[in-house]
Amino acid sequence: MKGAIEVRGLVREFKGGIKAVSGIDLDVPAGQIYGFLGPNGAGKSTTVHMLTTLLPPTAGSARVGGFDIVKEGPAVRRTIGAALQEAALDPLLTGREHLKLQLALHGVRRTERGGRTDELLERVGLRLAADRKIGGYSGGMKRRLDLALALAHRPRILFLDEPTTGLDPQSRSALWDEVVRLKRDEGVTVFLTTQYLEEADVLADRVGIIDHGRIVAEGTPASLKAEIGRPTVEAMPGEGTTQRELEGILARFGELQPSTSGIAVRLDGQGGLTEVVRALDAAQANVAALHLHSPTLDDVFLAKTGRSLEGSEEPAEPEA
Amino acid sequence: MRTLTVARAVGWRMLHNNFTTPSLLIPGLAFPLFFFIAFAGGLSRVNDVPGFDFPAGYTAFQFVFVLLQSAAFAGVFTGFGIVRDFETGFARRLMLAAPNRVGILLGYALGAIGRWALTAFILTVVALLAGMEVGGSGVDIFALYALAVLVNFVGLLWSAGVAMRLRTLQAAPLMQLPIFLALFFAPVFVPVELLADWLETIARLNPVTLLLEAGRSLIAGAPERVGIAFTAVFALIAGFFLWAVRGLRKAEAAGG
Numbered sequence: 001m002k003g004a005i006e007v008r009g010l011v012r013e014f015k016g017g018i019k020a021v022s023g024i025d026l027d028v029p030a031g032q033i034y035g036f037l038g039p040n041g042a043g044k045s046t047t048v049h050m051l052t053t054l055l056p057p058t059a060g061s062a063r064v065g066g067f068d069i070v071k072e073g074p075a076v077r078r079t080i081g082a083a084l085q086e087a088a089l090d091p092l093l094t095g096r097e098h099l100k101l102q103l104a105l106h107g108v109r110r111t112e113r114g115g116r117t118d119e120l121l122e123r124v125g126l127r128l129a130a131d132r133k134i135g136g137y138s139g140g141m142k143r144r145l146d147l148a149l150a151l152a153h154r155p156r157i158l159f160l161d162e163p164t165t166g167l168d169p170q171s172r173s174a175l176w177d178e179v180v181r182l183k184r185d186e187g188v189t190v191f192l193t194t195q196y197l198e199e200a201d202v203l204a205d206r207v208g209i210i211d212h213g214r215i216v217a218e219g220t221p222a223s224l225k226a227e228i229g230r231p232t233v234e235a236m237p238g239e240g241t242t243q244r245e246l247e248g249i250l251a252r253f254g255e256l257q258p259s260t261s262g263i264a265v266r267l268d269g270q271g272g273l274t275e276v277v278r279a280l281d282a283a284q285a286n287v288a289a290l291h292l293h294s295p296t297l298d299d300v301f302l303a304k305t306g307r308s309l310e311g312s313e314e315p316a317e318p319e320a
Numbered sequence: 321m322r323t324l325t326v327a328r329a330v331g332w333r334m335l336h337n338n339f340t341t342p343s344l345l346i347p348g349l350a351f352p353l354f355f356f357i358a359f360a361g362g363l364s365r366v367n368d369v370p371g372f373d374f375p376a377g378y379t380a381f382q383f384v385f386v387l388l389q390s391a392a393f394a395g396v397f398t399g400f401g402i403v404r405d406f407e408t409g410f411a412r413r414l415m416l417a418a419p420n421r422v423g424i425l426l427g428y429a430l431g432a433i434g435r436w437a438l439t440a441f442i443l444t445v446v447a448l449l450a451g452m453e454v455g456g457s458g459v460d461i462f463a464l465y466a467l468a469v470l471v472n473f474v475g476l477l478w479s480a481g482v483a484m485r486l487r488t489l490q491a492a493p494l495m496q497l498p499i500f501l502a503l504f505f506a507p508v509f510v511p512v513e514l515l516a517d518w519l520e521t522i523a524r525l526n527p528v529t530l531l532l533e534a535g536r537s538l539i540a541g542a543p544e545r546v547g548i549a550f551t552a553v554f555a556l557i558a559g560f561f562l563w564a565v566r567g568l569r570k571a572e573a574a575g576g
Contacts, residue, residue, distance in 0.1 A: 053414055057576035074322075074419035082416050088409030092337045104329035105417035107322050149413070 004030040004157050004189035005051065009060035020046040022213035023060060028191060028206070030156075033183050035194040035204030035221075037221045037297065039309055043213040044193040045085055051191070052082045065157050078106075081155035083164050087146035090137035095126050095145050098134065099152060106153035120148040125174070140171035147178065157189045158182065164199060172199075179203055197297040197309060209301055209309075216304040225295040230254070232293040233276050236262035238286035246287070249279050262289070273315050323423035330414060330427020334401060335434040348397060348435055352390035352443050356382060360450065363509060371514050374538040379452040384464070384535040385508050387443060388528075390498050390499030391472035394436035398428055399479025399495045406487035406571065415452065421572065425480060425564055433469060434475040463546060464538040467531065475499060477560035484567035487574070495517045502528045527552050 005027035013019050021043040028034040036046050038076060049055035051064055053073040062069045064191045065079035079171070096210060099117040102223040108116065123129045124144040129146050143163060150158060160179070180203065182188040194200055201221050209217040209224075217224055237246050247256065253276055254268035267276075273292050280287055301309035338344050360382035367378040374381045414424050436444040448454075454461065479495040486494070506528040507515060515523050523529050534549030 049575050052416060054415060054572075056573055077416060077419055080416075084409070086409050088413050090333070090337070090408075090410055092341055093333070097336070098571075101329055101333055102417060105326055105414065107419075130338070295527060314381045 003027045005064050007062040010057050011059035013058040019213050024215050030189050031187045032202050032205040033190040035200035035207040037200045038210035042210045078184050080157045081150035082159040083146040083150040087142040087268050089134045094131050096130040102149045102152040124148045140167050160192045187266040211305045224300045230267045232264050232266045234262050234264040234291045237286040241286040249283050323420040326418045326423030331430025334431020338435045352386050359366045359401040376453045376455045383447045387468050388471050390439050391436050391468040392475040395432045395472045395475025396479045398432035398476050399483045402483035403489050429476050436472050441474050456538050457487035460538040464535050474556045477564040481563035481567035484571040506532050
């Protein structure tokens with residue numbers, strides 16, 4: 001198998017000609033965590049639904065685990081686990097019953113189900129709540145159970161669709177740890193969609209940024225940030241120094257950037273922070289505050305789409 | 321093999337939820353019993369109507385109707401559960417896990433049969449306690465219950481087809497209405513010979529009449545047109561199986 005996930009020209013058009021996904025290409029090598037980043041309505045979930053065989057593509061092709069998502073759906077489903085955006089659970093079943101049902105659906109032998117259920121409940125920290133109906137679970141507990149269900153049959157590829165949306169920081173951190181452990185200890189390939197920049201930055205080996213159904217940037221978080229440029233230095237004038245004087249000094253180091261609280265310049269490579277400090281000192285400029293901003297994935301998004309990812313919401317992805 | 325594994329798992333969940341949730345269990349039991357007591361008890365004087373010559377008596381006459389009605393509606397009500405699974409997203413979980421998704425449909429069918437089996441058992445006990453005469457042999461009675469199981473399957477396949485196409489509880493009336501009409505345009509209270517005018521014409525064209533008459537002949541121990549009834553119900557199953565599978569494909573195309 002060349003890659004765990006290979007996507008070529010994948011398109012999904014909904015009724016009324018709305019294209020949720022407009023011809024994307026992706027390659028995710030086995031054993032990597034791939035972060036699929038984009039605002040709400042960008043096409044992330046539609047892509048996951050197609051790759052997990054829940055939704056047929058309108059055009060293009062994709063192979064998951066070496067199997068064609070259209071022609072070899074059953075084989076794809078045997079290979080993957082998925083925790084979708086809404087943890088779809090049955091309020092009339094307990095956590096333990098959910099796991100046993102999931103294992104039965106995947107054809108795991110009855111004799112193995114009990115042990116595997118206990119193991120998964122322990123792993124996601126739900127052992128004590130295992131025999132409670134999930135109607136009484138918190139959002140975090142439901143997410144953890146959803147993850148356990150996705151892992152029930154030991155999939156080689158795991159799809160997590162916005163797994164931490166709505167979680168408290170502690171639950172989010174625990175889920176991140178588990179994702180990293182799955183990759184490190186079990187070699188699981190993880191395809192993770194998120195609208196949280198930090199999540200993609202911390203977890204992902206590679207990141208794809210999707211906007212309006214198209215991939216606008218793709219690479220490692222470091223390479224993407226390096227691609228869009230250099231750090232920005234922001235200075236706030238102190239007593240006796242004007243904004244104009246600061247502008248004059250900082251403009252020597254790169255292109256001035258909009259700033260609400262001072263003067264900002266994106267360094268163009270002529271000098272780093274040290275050189276900026278020396279120039280300010282030489283000019284006897286009084287500076288109240290000086291900040292160095294390294295590029296973030298939001299800067300990448302901004303550079304590629306002209307707007308910021310944070311707070312950039314699009315209409316929800318349409319239904320068929 | 322995997323199809324049956326999926327079917328067993330889905331069927332188990334349906335039965336588990338039905339038997340552990342009184343709000344799901346009780347209506348399925350209460351309505352057929354209510355109909356049986358109301359019809360067989362309240363209309364027992366029909367026994368004396370000239371032209372009513374059913375040998376096993378009016379209780380058995382009504383029992384067959386209520387048995388087949390409860391079977392059909394246990395199938396239809398399972399369709400409500402299917403819709404709920406789509407509305408809550410649980411259907412996606414099933415579709416993600418099932419290698420062959422026809423297994424999901426068969427699982428719902430197992431659940432429908434299971435929930436009806438308890439109703440049929442209690443209904444039979446109540447009918448026998450009420451003094452129902454059974455003229456048929458063991459084979460006849462087995463055939464009657466087999467016919468009811470097949471009717472249950474028809475009801476399930478019809479409602480599953482609707483549920484998977486519309487995927488909303490607003491489809492509930494659409495699931496019930498044709499079954500109601502088919503059942504009540506059949507000779508429910510009196511034999512078809514005692515119906516008059518347009519109602520008799522419709523009843524004679526209605527395939528449910530054939531099933532009812534065959535069922536009643538079985539309980540009376542004088543089987544009549546049973547082969548044709550089974551052929552008709554198998555034809556309905558074949559037709560509605562295609563209807564349900566196409567509904568499943570539509571649900572798949574829509575993303576669950």
